[in-house]
Amino acid sequence: MRAVVxxxxxxxxxxxxxxxxxxxxIELAQAASRRLAGRPLRLAHPNLRHVRHLAFTDPADLRPADVLFCALPPGETAAMRHRLAGLADVVVDLSPxxxxxxxxxxxxxxxPAPGRAEAAAAFVPGLPELYRDRLAGARRVSVPGCMATAAILALTPLAEAGLVEGEALVDARTGSSGSGATATAASHHAERAGAMRVYGPAGHRHEAEISQACGVTARMTVTAVPRVRGVQVVAHVSPRRPISRAELLALFRGRYAGEPFVRLVADRSGVHRMPDPKILDGANFCDIGVAADADGxxxxxxxxxxxxxxGAAGGAVQSANLALGLDETAGLDFPGLHPV
Known part of the structure; x- marks a missing residue:
């Protein structure tokens, strides 16, 4: 099968x-870029220096493929939707x-996004843990945001069990790569290094995604932390009834049993007793841990x-695997690194 990025x-x-x-x-047939058309991949991605048979293609020269991955800025995929429909049987969009x-x-x-609503109805959310049946054979996939993915996976077992009373409070921390490759004043090293900058104290855009997927009202605060990769969310919920840690563990184990990329972290002691993005660099796992007050x-x-x-590319490939009828885990077996 042929893929285009x-x-x-x-x-x-x-x-x-x-x-x-x-x-x-899946064979990567083309990777598109206007700015670097005809230039080798290593100019944007130095870790790919060994890949000498591929250069960037001008988007105007894309050829039909089995699956098209769109990693464009907000608004661009929607504006190109009619052209993209003719390029691939399966389109996986990573924009909002x-x-x-x-x-x-x-x-x-x-x-504003004129004409978007009709197109959006055809897209299946690219989160297999919630939408696996719909992703099988899907032709249009929309991958959730990175912090939204973590928060949705954290809240889903509680929401499905009807245990969320009132609002769910989500405290999210994110590394600098979440801001994209284009430099801004906030990504300048002198401003970013060593900082813990609360840039989304209220009303973050991912709140709508979380609320839509979980059926609860989510409130999110986002802090930029001194890491390049990684997202960590800490979700606070007032349960409808007192619940113990043991019950929580049973609930989460039951919900995610058999999920290839969700790991429950249940250690009571040690350095790694709660999920830490540091050990997940490059991996397609979401690690989840739970705790409860003594009174539940x-x-x-x-x-x-x-x-x-x-939170992005791995989730897109996982969803594409399902849409194309492939093994869901294909190409995603890297376990992460330790120490880093």
């Missing part, structure tokens, strides 16, 4: 290229263009993942 010079595009180059069933079903919510969060009236769920892999 559109938006190949960004960090997410680079991870898509890396994963597809080692995929056992088709994540939200409700048009008014999308426009409130992302701004407050639940804390911690989830961690690599924002560029499980």
């Amino acid at each position: 559109l938006g190949g010079t960004g960090y997410v595009g680079g991870e898509l290229i890396r994963l597809l180059l080692h995929h056992p069933k 263009d088709f994540r939200l079903r409700d048009q008014q919510t999308h426009e409130r969060v992302y701004g 009236r407050r639940v804390v769920v911690v989830a961690a993942l690599d924002n560029l892999v499980k």
Whole structure:
């Protein structure tokens, strides 16, 4: 099967290229970039210096493929949707263009998007842990945001069990790669290094995705931390009834039993007794840990993942595997590194 990556010079595009180059069933046929058309991949992704048979392709020269991965800035996939439909049987979009079903919510969060609503109805959320049956054979896939993915996986077992009372509070921390490859004043090393900058104290755009997927009202705060990769969310929930840690563990084990890329972290002691994105660099896992107050009236769920892999490119490949009828885990077996 042939794959094309559109938006190949960004960090997410680079991870898509890396994963597809080692995929056992999908061949990376083209990676597109206007700026670097005709130039080797290593100019944007120096870790791919050994890949000498591929250079970036101008987007105007894309050829039909079995699957097209779109890693474009907000608004661009939606604007190109009619052309993209003729390029591949399966289109996997990693932008926010088709994540939200409700048009008014999308426009409130992302701004005007004429004609988007009709196209959005065809997209299946690219989160296999919730939508595996719908992803099988899907032709349009929209991958959730990285912090939204972690928060949704953290809250889903509680929400499905009807245990969430009132709002769910999500405290998220993210590394600098989540801001993309284009430099900004906030990504300048002198400003970013060593900082823990609360840049999303209230009303973050991922709240709508989390609320849509979990059926609860989510409130999120986001802090930029001194890491390149990684997302960690700490979700605080007031349960409808007191619940113990043992019950929580049973609930989460039952919900994610058999999930190839969700790991429950249940150690009571030690350095790694709660999920930490540090050991997930390059891996497609989401690690989840739970805790409860002694009286069982407050639940804390911690989830961690690599924002560029499980939170983006890895989630996209996992979803594409299902859509194409392949082994869901194909090309995604890297376990992460320790120590780093």
